[in-house]
Amino acid sequence: MNLEQIKEKVKNFKVEVPSWGFGRSGTRFHAFHILGEARDVYEKMDDAALVNKVTDAVSAVAIHIPWDKVDDYKALKEYTENKGLKIGAVNPNYFEDEDYLYGSLSNSNIKIRRKAIEQTFECIEIMRQTDSKVLSMWIPDGSNYPGQIDFKHSFELLENSLKQITNELDNDMTMLLEYKFFEPAFYSTLLCDWGTSYMLSKALEEKVKVLVDLGHHPQGTNIEYIVSLMSFKRKLGGFHFNSRKYADDDLTVGSLNPYELFLIFVELNKYFDLSLENQEISLVLDQSHNIKPKIPAVVQSLNNLQITYAKSLVVDYEQLRQAQDEQDVIKAEEILKSAYETDVRGILRELRKEKGLPEDPINNLLQREEYKRIIKERI
Amino acid sequence: MNLEQIKEKVKNFKVEVPSWGFGRSGTRFHAFHILGEARDVYEKMDDAALVNKVTDAVSAVAIHIPWDKVDDYKALKEYTENKGLKIGAVNPNYFEDEDYLYGSLSNSNIKIRRKAIEQTFECIEIMRQTDSKVLSMWIPDGSNYPGQIDFKHSFELLENSLKQITNELDNDMTMLLEYKFFEPAFYSTLLCDWGTSYMLSKALEEKVKVLVDLGHHPQGTNIEYIVSLMSFKRKLGGFHFNSRKYADDDLTVGSLNPYELFLIFVELNKYFDLSLENQEISLVLDQSHNIKPKIPAVVQSLNNLQITYAKSLVVDYEQLRQAQDEQDVIKAEEILKSAYETDVRGILRELRKEKGLPEDPINNLLQREEYKRIIKERI
Amino acid sequence: MNLEQIKEKVKNFKVEVPSWGFGRSGTRFHAFHILGEARDVYEKMDDAALVNKVTDAVSAVAIHIPWDKVDDYKALKEYTENKGLKIGAVNPNYFEDEDYLYGSLSNSNIKIRRKAIEQTFECIEIMRQTDSKVLSMWIPDGSNYPGQIDFKHSFELLENSLKQITNELDNDMTMLLEYKFFEPAFYSTLLCDWGTSYMLSKALEEKVKVLVDLGHHPQGTNIEYIVSLMSFKRKLGGFHFNSRKYADDDLTVGSLNPYELFLIFVELNKYFDLSLENQEISLVLDQSHNIKPKIPAVVQSLNNLQITYAKSLVVDYEQLRQAQDEQDVIKAEEILKSAYETDVRGILRELRKEKGLPEDPINNLLQREEYKRIIKERI
């Protein structure tokens, strides 16, 4: 692929931003007030639009229910579209309702299970009204102590609840099953690894797929291998992009171990064209910026993703395959390294110029009156 | 040691309970309402007294400032003593004030650093008024992203702040320096391991010692070795007892890997008599019971500690040393195993009978009118 | 279950011992000479028989090809049976042949792949001759560096090789697919987690099942949950018992975190009767005793397993389920704890007496003339 082709690809590469990335977030110890935090879903849409104005790299805004609940979803949709955006994945919340103390979709109490199912049906209805096609499910159910739950019983209850939910989905809707190693459950988690999500996605309908969140694995896990496996088994549904050093730290994507992120994109390019408007997989940021100002942090994240995607396109995949066939370990590695060492920021500057975008989107944002006004107004 | 001697030791074995263990706590996702949560420091003292009533195993109540701030500390002391307890370690909070967004005692802004120091002085004053002898410091300062802080600069600022604080301590006071691998900082933590706490404790006065929290280590860490090292280097200051499977999960002590807890007690017995009224080291529970009812969970924790301490006393330390000298790996291991496999619950039942305590403290608690009243009243 | 019933179950509980557990083993730094190491497969059978003589807890001897290659397998079978034992799982070796530098069953070189398949066919033939029913496959294929292999290509080659092998299996034979997080491959491993083994076991025939080695998981993994999942999905094929603190340390089973081992047995009891002569699942020791004398280490391992199995039978499973249905976290946990705290060594002593076995098998072994002779002769 020549530089022109890479530029074209990166030009069309877009990612969903999460509404919750613009609001307050924190650790269990404290959620600090950060300048410029959005206070409702409309401000979140404003912020996403502002991010898009300086990057043109936002495909949609993922929403979280009930955090983004409104009376009139058609109005929310219209508001969003007037800002040049659309509503992306709908994320039901199974961790905040007091009833979910001992689980949601797998709760052994049928009333609570029923409530969790109904709440998901409501999300599907919101999808219909907002024209969202992706139901993105993170189910934190599990246990904190040995003995607390019977694994088989809980798993079967979860499977049964999910069956009811998939039945409710329209034909053009996809359900993504996110997994996570631990937290908030600290002894067992029903969907704790790709294997559990995959197993359920096979047992359910074809429209159920696996979502990979980059921070949800045990230390050392080869994530790019999981991505590849799920891709060629046609079960990769999408990503939650972020970064971590320890547990599920939810840091800026690409801020730690950017080479790992690059290797993930290298695998993705083998199975998907990420520059297509209607990507087969869902690419969503999912970060918790506890100390960074939110809007610049999202711009920085998109910039990191663009850099990484561009580098992954520099890889000579044919040569790579040839080196692999020759079992030449050093040569194969150097082909990847050579792409990774390439400074692609020139490509980004150029395509931004062509699009009429600022070359340095972070600094441009910080100097915009619009941004300064937000900082002042939201206190 | 014969059974009678073990019984006597366990009879006198007491542990501090944390005031915060009776109030609400949770994860970053949610803090669920749990039946019977204490709503202020007086209720916490009531709960600690109730725990002590069914266990006679509480040495004192550790408090947390500002959570347990009151106008009149003499009155709080009196209230506590009237309940048959005393006030234990005082724990300053460096993670909740909005000013501490970028650090407290190591903040590069001198005003904020000064504030953190002053706040600690206030805690020392509270110690004086409540007759507490232990200042228990957990300093979460660190950074979330590469480049955010200069390690040397931050470390020196921290060291300097601590110097000022130790100067303020009375002669009979001890400062404990807790360390933690990560969280809430997700890239670097100034006091991230025993080495950092030890290094500072050496640079500061003799009254500064190292506190070991069982959940604050990287996976696989041999904690009993650290405990032994700090003990014979005369720098072990105390413990925060809890349990974990993944990160700093703050589960009930002994609920996961109880053998590790046993091995820690085996080391402690080599250097300390934990049954003395004035233990040289501070033993404090530090758990976050997000789903268990708080008061029974504390009773359960004390029971786990008593079982483990009793087992550790069953070890034949002379035989152990002999097997070690003979380099007989299996024999040495079997000596530990033999003690560990002993069912010491009979000893506990007996000593409880002798003390006029219920043999099954958890169930006794649950059936007490006093407890039922608490459950009803606090909603 | 009353004590008598527990005793009967433990009486009939038997485990396979590995022939390689009696020979030399070590780390990559050195394999130390240990007193009494077996020097060929016949000595290994002698040792297994000696272990069985003092424990009556050995069901069979697992063998490893080519380490245990002989000219006449019928003779080996006869030799083993004359010792009162039989031959258990056959384990092909895919990590030692110089041709497997870049992989065995997934090698992109068809000649080497073919060689690995043929070698496995040979193992199946050995199974026929020794009346073994279990082909236990650990396939270390993977890569050390990014780019070295194409994940999809390698996985498909592996799948294809396994298909050829399963076709060759007799109807009453089972193939077990072991997985391992890492080592000897240090970047990617094709069968790196239960999900990969499970996925292949589903794609292949029903006779392919998943083998769980206790040391092959990332730190923190809830192994008992995986065991439960595989059990109720009817894909659990068996175990390699050992223990670890860090990586795949291959220490004595039960020597670290014995509570975790207990929790695994608690799950197993829900799905299997481990005391049956023809267990549905394969239970095999797989340890690398680098510093312990081999034969006593195996006796110690069996003793640890008997203790753990006995404790797991003490659990009141009905009460446990009831506490789970009531969502009483503390009660459910205490039911497990109560069983775990029980000293079952009395049960073991009794059943050994009834069987005419020594009450303390380790010490009995050490004092036997037979054992002393082995120590003297094998230098």
Added chain:
Amino acid sequence: MNLEQIKEKVKNFKVEVPSWGFGRSGTRFHAFHILGEARDVYEKMDDAALVNKVTDAVSAVAIHIPWDKVDDYKALKEYTENKGLKIGAVNPNYFEDEDYLYGSLSNSNIKIRRKAIEQTFECIEIMRQTDSKVLSMWIPDGSNYPGQIDFKHSFELLENSLKQITNELDNDMTMLLEYKFFEPAFYSTLLCDWGTSYMLSKALEEKVKVLVDLGHHPQGTNIEYIVSLMSFKRKLGGFHFNSRKYADDDLTVGSLNPYELFLIFVELNKYFDLSLENQEISLVLDQSHNIKPKIPAVVQSLNNLQITYAKSLVVDYEQLRQAQDEQDVIKAEEILKSAYETDVRGILRELRKEKGLPEDPINNLLQREEYKRIIKERI
């Protein structure tokens, strides 16, 4: 620093290569034969010289005793110097002698302890004869099972042995104390973290310092923080460069998580000028190339280090400090990122041209007659 200055620094940046990096190595499962392996210490020196011929980046050759034992060290020194190199750190081996089964310098058997000390004295004598100034100690002593050793006793024995050794050192010699989380000991390791090495280095003379091996930490450890701490406490003695994904994988430095390596160099530049001929710290490769051809792998490693060092020099340290003082997290991070994203390969090509070196040292090596001859001859 401008490009010219960076080029000058990188030009003078040199690293020790380990003699053992050219010989056979492997995992505990197998040590594969790799084309072109050196068979004795003279061939290792030849290989190091060849590496230097295509890179001019080798400062010295670290040797390992007894692997590199010769009758005449003066002759070895002369041979090495005739190749344009010198002998670097001397590494005593405490893991291979059969007597060290239960430890070397901490063995409770005084005869074995004495042997280990004498062996180290011998290494110091070799240092004198080869003009080496660095004694690089990795002491694997520890235990595999609870109870095996008494921690205090073993630690004190180790400390005492080290005292005797430091007394024997000449005034211009330095002793480096390497630490390692685990392996080959699987339960406890006496020097398991920087804290243990630091503690001993403080207790011993000033000439004892801490050596950081990049693969010897628990997962998630912030190594750059340790490097910084040890540097400003004047206790950093040197590095063993390599890379890892799981445990102590000993892969090519920079092959995984190159950003972490960059962050380490960023810290080093704050305290040291790594381009000086007589660096204050010892920089040594320590890798185990189990599947890569050895000589090209060393060339690749040096290239990775040069790239990383060059990038770390691009950082604007003044701006960085200013952003830190302003507590501008994103700006500080972007300053690092901006340097990291720079393609410095042009600088390398240029300085190689200036030095008359091949621009692509790996491919140049592979095509050299000298290298082809080595491949052919050594079978």
